Amino acid sequence: MKELATDTLNGSKVIISIDRKNRPIDNIVIEPSITNKEYEKKCPFCSGNEKYIEEETFIINKDEKWIVKSVKNKYPIIDDNELNKVRGEHDVIIDNYKHNSNFYNMSKEEFYYLLLIYKKRFKDLKEDKKIKFVCLFKNYLRDAGASLMHPHSQIISLPFVPPILEREYEICEEFYKKMGINMYDNLIKEELENKKRVIYSDDDFLVFIPEICRFTGDIVILLKDNTYFYDIDENRLENLSVIMRKLFTKLYKEYGNCPFNMYLHTHPVNQKNDYKNKYNVHFHIVLRKFNFGGFELSTGIYVSSEASEDIAEKLKFN
Amino acid sequence: MKELATDTLNGSKVIISIDRKNRPIDNIVIEPSITNKEYEKKCPFCSGNEKYIEEETFIINKDEKWIVKSVKNKYPIIDDNELNKVRGEHDVIIDNYKHNSNFYNMSKEEFYYLLLIYKKRFKDLKEDKKIKFVCLFKNYLRDAGASLMHPHSQIISLPFVPPILEREYEICEEFYKKMGINMYDNLIKEELENKKRVIYSDDDFLVFIPEICRFTGDIVILLKDNTYFYDIDENRLENLSVIMRKLFTKLYKEYGNCPFNMYLHTHPVNQKNDYKNKYNVHFHIVLRKFNFGGFELSTGIYVSSEASEDIAEKLKFN
Numbered sequence: 001m002k003e004l005a006t007d008t009l010n011g012s013k014v015i016i017s018i019d020r021k022n023r024p025i026d027n028i029v030i031e032p033s034i035t036n037k038e039y040e041k042k043c044p045f046c047s048g049n050e051k052y053i054e055e056e057t058f059i060i061n062k063d064e065k066w067i068v069k070s071v072k073n074k075y076p077i078i079d080d081n082e083l084n085k086v087r088g089e090h091d092v093i094i095d096n097y098k099h100n101s102n103f104y105n106m107s108k109e110e111f112y113y114l115l116l117i118y119k120k121r122f123k124d125l126k127e128d129k130k131i132k133f134v135c136l137f138k139n140y141l142r143d144a145g146a147s148l149m150h151p152h153s154q155i156i157s158l159p160f161v162p163p164i165l166e167r168e169y170e171i172c173e174e175f176y177k178k179m180g181i182n183m184y185d186n187l188i189k190e191e192l193e194n195k196k197r198v199i200y201s202d203d204d205f206l207v208f209i210p211e212i213c214r215f216t217g218d219i220v221i222l223l224k225d226n227t228y229f230y231d232i233d234e235n236r237l238e239n240l241s242v243i244m245r246k247l248f249t250k251l252y253k254e255y256g257n258c259p260f261n262m263y264l265h266t267h268p269v270n271q272k273n274d275y276k277n278k279y280n281v282h283f284h285i286v287l288r289k290f291n292f293g294g295f296e297l298s299t300g301i302y303v304s305s306e307a308s309e310d311i312a313e314k315l316k317f318n
Numbered sequence: 319m320k321e322l323a324t325d326t327l328n329g330s331k332v333i334i335s336i337d338r339k340n341r342p343i344d345n346i347v348i349e350p351s352i353t354n355k356e357y358e359k360k361c362p363f364c365s366g367n368e369k370y371i372e373e374e375t376f377i378i379n380k381d382e383k384w385i386v387k388s389v390k391n392k393y394p395i396i397d398d399n400e401l402n403k404v405r406g407e408h409d410v411i412i413d414n415y416k417h418n419s420n421f422y423n424m425s426k427e428e429f430y431y432l433l434l435i436y437k438k439r440f441k442d443l444k445e446d447k448k449i450k451f452v453c454l455f456k457n458y459l460r461d462a463g464a465s466l467m468h469p470h471s472q473i474i475s476l477p478f479v480p481p482i483l484e485r486e487y488e489i490c491e492e493f494y495k496k497m498g499i500n501m502y503d504n505l506i507k508e509e510l511e512n513k514k515r516v517i518y519s520d521d522d523f524l525v526f527i528p529e530i531c532r533f534t535g536d537i538v539i540l541l542k543d544n545t546y547f548y549d550i551d552e553n554r555l556e557n558l559s560v561i562m563r564k565l566f567t568k569l570y571k572e573y574g575n576c577p578f579n580m581y582l583h584t585h586p587v588n589q590k591n592d593y594k595n596k597y598n599v600h601f602h603i604v605l606r607k608f609n610f611g612g613f614e615l616s617t618g619i620y621v622s623s624e625a626s627e628d629i630a631e632k633l634k635f636n
Contacts, residue, residue: 001401001402002395003404015395076320077333079320081320085322086320086333087320133617137611137615138612143609144611145608145613146611154613160322162331162619163617164616165617167618261612261615261616262612263613265616286615291461291462291606293457293464295463295472297533297604298480299453299482301480
């Protein structure tokens with residue numbers, strides 16, 4: 001059964017074409033090179049190679065050694081130079097001091113430090129009153145857009161609301177006007193009743209795959225209330241670090257060392273109308289088993305080739 | 319200088335960040351496997367393996383051997399089953415009978431046969447009156463979304479106008495209302511005056527890189543008048559096959575065996591208002607040296623990291 005559907009969260013057009021997941025793939029899968037080295041001489045992000053770093057913006061130490069830190073991106077998408085017509089900041093967050101660390105092998109404690117620095121830098125960047133949205137994301141491996149192997153995330157402050165977020169805010173605004181409740185509260189209720197797309201749920205977070213999503217198997221970690229990202233308390237971040245540890249362990253078991261993107265969608269910042277009561281913070285995790293091709297580039301339509309229920313079933317954890 | 323700009327043709331938001339092209343890349347470039355074999359035993363598209371093909375839709379023979387043919391896609395994005403809520407057709411076009419053929423080594427004559435079958439299948443698919451847009455595209459290599467190595471293109475008929483095309487038609491409509499002329503005619507005039515972004519120009523076609531484009535170095539082959547794609551005559555297709563041969567020779571010289579997407583943007587079909595006088599048919603060729611990462615996925619904003627003029631300079635031909 002083929003169907004044209006709409007991504008619940010952002011309104012993207014998606015063709016549901018489940019049987020396509022069985023299409024044959026040439027036997028030339030190229031495994032990404034994996035290193036076992038904890039330290040790489042030429043890597044600008046390795047502990048011991050601080051000479052490569054121009055400017056640190058924050059650092060978390062433990063036992064007199066740094067564990068995670070953020071630095072100014074040497075090749076920023078956006079920067080705060082006065083000559084620019086569009087100004088903001090672009091940090092690289094070095095997820096971990098170890099070159100061979102990654103989300104599939106990081107400990108609960110390492111995730112926790114990383115989440116702490118995510119929150120800290122988000123809070124710092126939003127202090128600039130011209131900023132309207134803070135974009136936090138991570139590219140893992142070349143196939144997901146990473147240019148360097150050493151595990152890192154990126155955080156960018158933007159003086160405008162990006163198109164996909166604009167659309168998300170519109171959708172939750174429309175829902176609120178029509179139904180009088182937060183769309184995300186309603187979604188949580190429905191997903192918990194249905195159960196089939198739920199990977200994990202507790203008092204703070206729902207981990208699930210939306211019924212219709214732009215990216216096949218788009219995993220969403222949704223905060224269960226409308227707290228701002230920069231206000232999430234440390235207990236909840238600790239809880240989230242346990243969830244991430246478990247989720248990525250499951251993902252590794254199912255898909256191996258698969259390239260992925262993770263990104264955070266939050267309320268806009270420094271805005272009178274910031275959709276506080278209508279929007280819940282969430283992370284997306286998108287596995288990049290396949291690349292977008294000419295169809296997506298040409299049309300702006302996405303193709304969903306595996307049912308969210310079937311993927312969620314494989315990833316459930318307690 | 320950083321700038322937020324808008325893709326001329328489709329209105330996408332693009333951050334201009336030219337210096338980013340210098341960012342370091344880990345030295346782990348994985349070369350795609352190249353085969354020298356003209357025939358591969360297990361390949362469903364190779365001449366001699368016709369048993370794998372369910373249904374041919376068209377074929378071009380020469381000296382009693384097939385050169386290029388189109389077949390029904392076994393794993394279609396869309397099909398014409400009555401049970402579907404969205405119905406259309408999805409052909410695979412086998413670009414060439416040789417397994418190791420590709421756009422970088424195909425002859426002028428081979429391009430010509432391919433263009434003939436593109437036109438023929440486009441014309442066939444638009445005959446179905448429920449179809450509103452015919453999407454023709456090609457993915458070359460895994461990094462550009464191809465799942466099989468044997469050179470192939472795809473053509474899909476859709477019963478709706480896709481979002482990116484909707485936006486393109488709106489833009490040319492607005493331009494026409496405001497200026498009283500076809501936006502593409504104006505663009506051709508401006509690009510020929512400016513010269514810097516022009517790769518090639520003759521009576522029929524302009525090959526250029528738009529000043530602002532979603533994809534860094536997005537090469538456009540633009541028909542100089544508003545003829546429908548399925549009405550382009552054989553002389554012009556022959557001319558186009560020479561252009562493609564020369565362009566891909568240049569691309570190979572500059573970037574090697576680089577993954578790419580090619581796609582065709584045309585007037586909508588079977589519509590009362592089909593923007594005939596306001597829109598010119600064009601191919602896009604998008605090199606996939608880098609993958610889209612979390613920033614693009616999260617925000618819907620693109621990043622342009624090299625000036626169109628600098629790329630066009632390298633690719634100019636006569």
